[in-house]
Amino acid sequence: MKHLSDDDIAQELEKLGQAFRPSSEQKEKMRQRISIQTHPIKSFRVSKLLPTFLSVIVLLSVGFGLYTSLGESKSANVTASWNQLAMQQLSHTSETYYVLLFDGSKLTIEDYYINNPELAAMFNFKINEPLLVPGTYENFTVKQKGNTYTIKVSGEGGFTYKLEKKGPRIFVGEDGIEYHTWRYLEEVITDMATTERLEIAPQSEHTFLIEWGSDSMDRGNHDFEFHEHGQLVVSTDFDELKRGQAVYYHMPSSVIAQNPAVPEKYIGRVVGLPGETVEIKGGQVYIDGKKLDTFYGKATMQGLSEEEYFNKTPRSAIVNEKSTQEYFNTNMAAVTVEENTVFILVDQWWRGYDSREYGPLPVEEIEGIITGTAE
Amino acid sequence: MSSEAWFDEYYDAVYSYILMLVKDSHTAEDLSQETFMKVIRNEHQFKGDSLVKTWIFRIAYTTTMSYFRKKNPITYYFDLHTLNTKHERSSEEIALLNSQQKQFYEALNQLKPSYQQVIILRKIQGFSTNETSAVLNWSEGKVKMSLSRALAAFKIELEKGGFTDETLIR
Structure with missing residues (x-):
């Protein structure tokens, strides 16, 4: 038996290839198909533009909604x-x-x-x-x-x-x-979010309970005090500190060195935030020169302002009128709050230690935020 | 030279090449159309560093391969897509072939895809080793070696079908 020669195979394959070629009709058909595809007749179809219309409408309505909601929220009644x-x-x-x-x-x-x-x-x-x-x-x-x-x-x-x-x-x-x-x-700074009285707060794996005995946060209701309201809930789960937030923190050692009776862990309220300057003039706190128009922004005694206090309290109960007046007109030079620190004040200034004593407090000293009282 | 003239000159070759691989005239038409659409769209990208025919065939090759890849994603990667799919058409439906051509084509289809490629390009489409290596993106050595192995395998397939020097109708 003689094997097929390579030449024969090559010749035969070439012939085979010819058999697969398209007819001229097929080719003509294809030419038209391609020319239609490359020069498409431009036709206006509403259905094609429908997604565009819809997205424009959605975009406009979202934009309008944002505009109105932002516009309204920015307009403040002064x-x-x-x-x-x-x-x-x-x-x-x-x-x-x-x-x-x-x-x-x-x-x-x-x-x-x-x-x-x-x-x-x-x-x-x-x-x-x-x-x-x-x-x-x-x-x-x-x-x-x-x-x-x-x-x-x-x-x-x-x-x-x-x-x-x-x-x-x-x-x-x-x-x-x-x-x-x-x-x-x-110009005033207000705080609508912070409430004067603590409410019952939920507890979770991120919270622990403390007992607070001092009247440094008293606003006329023995606020924060254990014997009146029970334990306080401290949450370690917080991101950003907001103005008005009561916090539980490590008292700087310089204060304890001066007065060993001061508890190592203390309570205060965030008043100045990083980048701000805090000043007290005549018993009123100013943030960046703007009046802090909140319940914790001015000197109080059991939650009473100077006028209220002198009207309500019988003269005989006021030990030293002059020094009380001085207290209500406390002054403090402007303090700039550095990054990663906050300015802390207690609510009853004459009864507690805070940033007036030791300056802005590093944020890492804060153990948790006080979310309310336990049941 | 514009792409329309290229169509005139190379459409037949491209169509027959694709048809031999996909074995279905409709699919072959679609893929040839796709190939020439790409040629027309990317005409400006043709750098002239190769023959136009080689460039167009490279496009035809990649277009056909991506068609197989989409159709049979797994077998493609194992070089197993013997181009024989379930709805395989008989050779008569693909092209008008005489009995000898039919046997040749069937023998060719028994080979593994890379052998088919190299035989179709080198022996049927008449590309040189160098051009074939450009179309398939192989080295020239691989083209040469594959061709000799493919032809040997092809001969065996033919002889299995009873072909000898004597039975060949010339």
Whole structure:
């Protein structure tokens, strides 16, 4: 038997390949298919754009929702801080001379302009249509959003008037009239989250119980004290310390060295956060120069302010009136709170040790946050 | 030279190459179309450092292989996809073949895929060793060695089917 030669095989394979070639019809068909694919007829199909439409709608509604919710949350009612504020027109670009008085629930707008043609010629007024109408208005609110203050008067003859804060005492109205106030607007820091009284807190594997005997946190209810409220729940599970949070921490050794009677582990309240400056002027805490308008932001005795205390307490019960007054007007120079430290104050300043004594407290000294009382 | 002229010149070869591998004219059409779509889309990427035909066949090869990979993911990696799938068509359905061609094609299909590749490219499509190595991304040595082994195996397959020098119709 003679084997197949390589040449024969090669020839035969070549022929085989020919048999697999497409017919010219097939080729023509394919040419058309490819040319249609590479030059597609552009047709407008709504169904193709539907996902785009839908995502645009979703995006817009999410954006709108965010805008409105953020916009509302940022607008703060600052009517209280505008109480007793007088605002006087500064600019000479309009034929008016307004003085605005915010007094309790009353807003008085007066126009002291004296009709004087010579004056008009002298100042060549640019603003022809001042918006404010002189009169006395009841029930006004002032809302702040960033540097924009909106005065809103409801009821008959109500209006809204927007003021842009340009400087510490300079405001520009929406009609372009400039005003200055006679005093600085007081900026305050508030804390709506922290409650004055402790509530019963749940316990978990991250909590432990302590007994607290001192009246350093007393706000008139023997707050935090074991004999009145039982044990306190301390949670070691906390991320970021917030202002107003009561904490359980290691008292710096310098304090204990001076007074061995001070407990090694102590309770205080976070008042100053990293990066802030804390100052006490006349018994009031200021954070970065802003008034800390919270129950723990001022000197108290059993939760009473100076006025309340002197009204309620019989004279005979006050041991030393002068030193008590001094206490209510405690001063402390500004302290800058460094990174990873917090400024601690007790609630009844004259009864406890805190950052007034030892300065800002390193965060790692804090053992846990006090979440409430045990059952 | 534009891709349309390339289509004229190389479509037949590409189609027959793919058809021999996939054994189904519809699949072969689809894959050839895909191949030429890629050629047209990537025309600017052709660097001219190889023959146009080699470049197009490289694309045809990868397109066909990814088709097999998608179809039979496991067997592909073991070089087991004998290109004989369940719904195997008889040779008559694939192309018009005389009985001798049929036997040749069936013998070819008995070989393992890499042998089929090298025989189809070197002997049927008429590529040189160098070009074949570019299409398959093999070394030239591997092409040469595989070809000689493939041809030996092919001969054995043919002789199993009763082919001898005498029975060959020339």
